[in-house]
Amino acid sequence: MKKKKRSSKNLKISTRITLSTIFGILVPLAVVFALSSSFINTMATYFNVSTVTSNTYSVINQLQWNQTVSLISDELVSSADEEAKLKKVKSFVAPLEKLGSEIYIEQDSKVFYSTKKKNEILSDANGIVKTNLGKNLRYFSQNGMVIVSRINSDENSYVVLIANDKYTVENEGVTYSEPASKIFSRTGFVIILIALIFILSIVGLSFITSSTIVKPLKKLALGADEISRGNLDYVIDYDSTNEIGVTVDSFNEMTNRLRESLDSLRESEDSRREMIAGVAHDLRTPLTSAKGYVEGLRDGIADTPEKQERYLKTIYDSTISMEKLLDELLTVSKIETGNISLDLQKIRINDFLDDCVSYLSADLEDKGFDFAFKNKCSDNVFVMLDSDQFERVIKNIVSNSVKYAKKDVKGKIELSAEDYNKTVIISISDNGIGVAPEKTPKLFDSFYRADPSRSNTREGSGLGLYVCKQLVELHGGRIWATGKEGIGLTIHISLNKELQ
Numbered sequence: 001m002k003k004k005k006r007s008s009k010n011l012k013i014s015t016r017i018t019l020s021t022i023f024g025i026l027v028p029l030a031v032v033f034a035l036s037s038s039f040i041n042t043m044a045t046y047f048n049v050s051t052v053t054s055n056t057y058s059v060i061n062q063l064q065w066n067q068t069v070s071l072i073s074d075e076l077v078s079s080a081d082e083e084a085k086l087k088k089v090k091s092f093v094a095p096l097e098k099l100g101s102e103i104y105i106e107q108d109s110k111v112f113y114s115t116k117k118k119n120e121i122l123s124d125a126n127g128i129v130k131t132n133l134g135k136n137l138r139y140f141s142q143n144g145m146v147i148v149s150r151i152n153s154d155e156n157s158y159v160v161l162i163a164n165d166k167y168t169v170e171n172e173g174v175t176y177s178e179p180a181s182k183i184f185s186r187t188g189f190v191i192i193l194i195a196l197i198f199i200l201s202i203v204g205l206s207f208i209t210s211s212t213i214v215k216p217l218k219k220l221a222l223g224a225d226e227i228s229r230g231n232l233d234y235v236i237d238y239d240s241t242n243e244i245g246v247t248v249d250s251f252n253e254m255t256n257r258l259r260e261s262l263d264s265l266r267e268s269e270d271s272r273r274e275m276i277a278g279v280a281h282d283l284r285t286p287l288t289s290a291k292g293y294v295e296g297l298r299d300g301i302a303d304t305p306e307k308q309e310r311y312l313k314t315i316y317d318s319t320i321s322m323e324k325l326l327d328e329l330l331t332v333s334k335i336e337t338g339n340i341s342l343d344l345q346k347i348r349i350n351d352f353l354d355d356c357v358s359y360l361s362a363d364l365e366d367k368g369f370d371f372a373f374k375n376k377c378s379d380n381v382f383v384m385l386d387s388d389q390f391e392r393v394i395k396n397i398v399s400n401s402v403k404y405a406k407k408d409v410k411g412k413i414e415l416s417a418e419d420y421n422k423t424v425i426i427s428i429s430d431n432g433i434g435v436a437p438e439k440t441p442k443l444f445d446s447f448y449r450a451d452p453s454r455s456n457t458r459e460g461s462g463l464g465l466y467v468c469k470q471l472v473e474l475h476g477g478r479i480w481a482t483g484k485e486g487i488g489l490t491i492h493i494s495l496n497k498e499l500q
Contacts, residue, residue, distance in 0.1 A: 057169035077153035125163040286318035401430035444469040
């Protein structure tokens with residue numbers, strides 16, 4: 001059996017879906033992370049966001065203000081001493097003061113740092129926008145900017161106020177909400193970009209996954225359609241060990257078995273038609289013969305006792321032939337419908353063979369045949385047999401040998417038996433007309449004759465060896481033939497030995 005290569009198409013569907021889900025999440029995240037990292041690195045490289053460098057509104061400017069306020073807040077709540085905090089805060093606010101910003105920082109309602117008096121700075125801030133130190137505020141407009149940030153730590157609370165009336169925006173009349181809208185619009189663009197990345201990634205992965213599932217399913221559907229049209233020779237070409245591959249293999253196997261079943265059914269129907277034709281022919285011959293001789297008796301053609309005796313004997317022989325044929329047909333019917341039952345018993349093979357020799361030797365002597373018996377079986381060999389049915393097998397084979405004896409040579413039949421390790425083989429040989437080796441397997445078909453002529457049923461109905469085959473197989477045995485045309489035929493029967 002060809003070993004299937006492991007490949008991605010052998011992945012189970014559940015595994016594909018799981019991987020698709022994982023990649024559908026990880027790939028977009030990786031892309032977003034890579035783009036974000038690149039953006040941040042680019043921003044850090046080309047822009048200084050650690051301090052404010054301009055009084056003009058822009059996205060970078062907003063980042064600078066936010067970063068500066070965050071640095072001031074972090075320093076105020078740090079664990080450093082007051083002197084170190086003040087020094088650090090001065091370094092943060094120095095660039096802001098250069099841009100004209102006024103800064104007031106309050107610690108627990110006391111001045112921590114201030115560029116001028118609190119009231120003055122608060123008044124300037126109110127001149128830009130109404131300012132309440134109790135609430136956080138971010139305000140950027142053409143009139144200036146105001147930032148109020150409240151910071152609390154475990155020990156202290158701080159208020160940071162920054163006002164700058166020199167701050168401007170590009171468009172005149174822009175209020176706080178408009179810069180926020182700008183920021184939002186840029187954020188929205190980023191969000192849309194991220195969403196598009198997610199969508200494209202998932203669509204791409206879904207396409208790859210679906211192509212590995214939909215394509216084989218289409219092949220399966222095409223195969224089902226071909227089979228529904230009666231094309232049982234169609235084979236679905238898909239080699240995989242996943243669920244679809246297993247289904248395809250089962251489907252191909254089902255198709256193969258269906259084809260074999262239909263072929264067997266056709267053969268059975270052909271055989272049945274042949275059997276009906278054979279029965280009709282084989283019954284017609286003796287019936288025609290009997291009818292002709294009855295008419296001869298009725299019309300007075302048989303006008304002497306000798307003729308009448310001859311006519312009656314012919315009629316009797318014809319009825320016997322019909323009786324045998326009907327008996328064989330009844331047996332065949334019982335076998336094929338499963339209505340025949342065997343009375344199997346454990347029998348010593350030598351006892352059975354002795355009985356066969358007893359009735360065969362006398363019968364064959366009356367018919368002018370020589371008979372020989374060779375037995376190489378041990379005395380303690382047993383088999384399971386229905387003696388009556390198996391005697392019928394032996395008699396049918398011997399009768400077949402008698403019917404096909406040569407006309408110019410004295411007939412000879414030999415019965416032999418030999419036991420082996422697990423079996424007993426019984427052989428019946430004759431010196432009759434024989435059969436060509438290529439035809440021997442057909443001998444056990446119903447209504448088969450080595451001589452295709454069916455002109456005389458006394459030469460055999462063609463059912464005898466067929467019945468033998470069925471009965472032997474019901475015994476769990478095997479039957480076959482050997483021989484050569486013009487030399488003779490040997491029928492062999494193999495039976496299983498039984499333990500004592």
